[in-house]
Amino acid sequence: MSVPIDGVGRVLVVIPTYNEADNVTDIVRRVRAVAPAVDILVADDNSPDGTGALADAMAATDGHVHVLHRPGKNGLGAAYLAGFAWARERGYDAVVEMDADGSHAPEDLPTLLAAARDADVVIGSRWTGGAKVVNWPLRRLLLSRCGNLYARLALGMPVTDATGGYRVYRTAALRAMALESVCSQGYAFQVELSRLAHRAGVRIVEVPITFAERERGASKMSPLIVAEALWRITTWGLRDRGVRRGRAGHDRWP
Ligand SMILES: Nc1nc2c(ncn2[C@@H]2O[C@H](COP(=O)(O)OP(=O)(O)OP(=O)(O)O)[C@@H](O)[C@H]2O)c(=O)[nH]1
Numbered sequence: 640m641s642v643p644i645d646g647v648g649r650v651l652v653v654i655p656t657y658n659e660a661d662n663v664t665d666i667v668r669r670v671r672a673v674a675p676a677v678d679i680l681v682a683d684d685n686s687p688d689g690t691g692a693l694a695d696a697m698a699a700t701d702g703h704v705h706v707l708h709r710p711g712k713n714g715l716g717a718a719y720l721a722g723f724a725w726a727r728e729r730g731y732d733a734v735v736e737m738d739a740d741g742s743h744a745p746e747d748l749p750t751l752l753a754a755a756r757d758a759d760v761v762i763g764s765r766w767t768g769g770a771k772v773v774n775w776p777l778r779r780l781l782l783s784r785c786g787n788l789y790a791r792l793a794l795g796m797p798v799t800d801a802t803g804g805y806r807v808y809r810t811a812a813l814r815a816m817a818l819e820s821v822c823s824q825g826y827a828f829q830v831e832l833s834r835l836a837h838r839a840g841v842r843i844v845e846v847p848i849t850f851a852e853r854e855r856g857a858s859k860m861s862p863l864i865v866a867e868a869l870w871r872i873t874t875w876g877l878r879d880r881g882v883r884r885g886r887a888g889h890d891r892w893p
């Protein structure tokens with residue numbers, strides 16, 4: 640059972656997994672070592688490589704570790720939404736999003752949680768002063784930089800890393816964010832939640848992280864995921880612009 644953290648409360652780290660047998664044990668151990676007060680929920684989509692069973696073995700001997708078994712691969716977004724609902728039902732005060740592949744260093748978690756004392760949403764950013772990106776090929780660096788630039792311009796959000804997936808959300812902020820409208824699956828999910836947080840007017844803070852390319856296991860990133868993000872950002876951007884213009888018109892002509 641988690642122990643409340645000063646100024647933040649009870650925290651659940653949600654780690655979505657699909658075929659992360661090479662990583663899941665290590666990542667859970669590292670989180671337990673740096674943040675012994677938090678609970679962990681591995682949200683596994685029935686990985687064929689036995690990730691779920693490895694997580695069960697840890698849960699059997701450690702009351703801080705829990706496993707949510709989902710029937711089949713249904714995308715990162717759906718796994719996170721299920722994890723958020725699990726946290727809400729059990730009265731957690733904050734949830735953390737963290738990849739299983741080691742790209743999000745558990746050692747950065749105390750910094751993110753410290754920032755959450757004065758924020759509703761903390762984004763671990765790869766693109767703010769003091770951040771580092773280790774071992775990423777140029778193609779991935781460019782994709783992330785351009786994707787974030789596009790998201791920032793299209794959606795008018797003061798966020799340097801809208802696609803990043805290392806975050807803390809207070810559950811009160813998630814309640815204010817109209818999550819029932821969420822429709823995206825891949826990277827777009829992180830952008831969509833950034834947008835909803837921005838629109839809900841909750842306090843968003845970014846902290847620099849050290850992001851490292853995964854060392855083991857296969858990436859689930861695909862051209863389809865990139866296409867989904869581009870398409871959705873464009874649609875939201877046009878919609879938001881329409882709303883802004885509509886509002887401006889309304890102001891002039893009451
Ligand atoms: N439960 C669940 N987890 C998923 C799914 N797709 C990806 N994940 C997990 O989400 C996290 C991020 O996925 P990655 O494959 O690392 O994708 P990425 O970080 O966007 O891409 P890379 O930077 O290339 O690693 C990992 O922990 C994956 O195991 C899914 O459909 N269901």
Ligand SMILES: [Mg+2]
Pocket residue numbers: 738740742853858
């Ligand atoms: Mg990854």
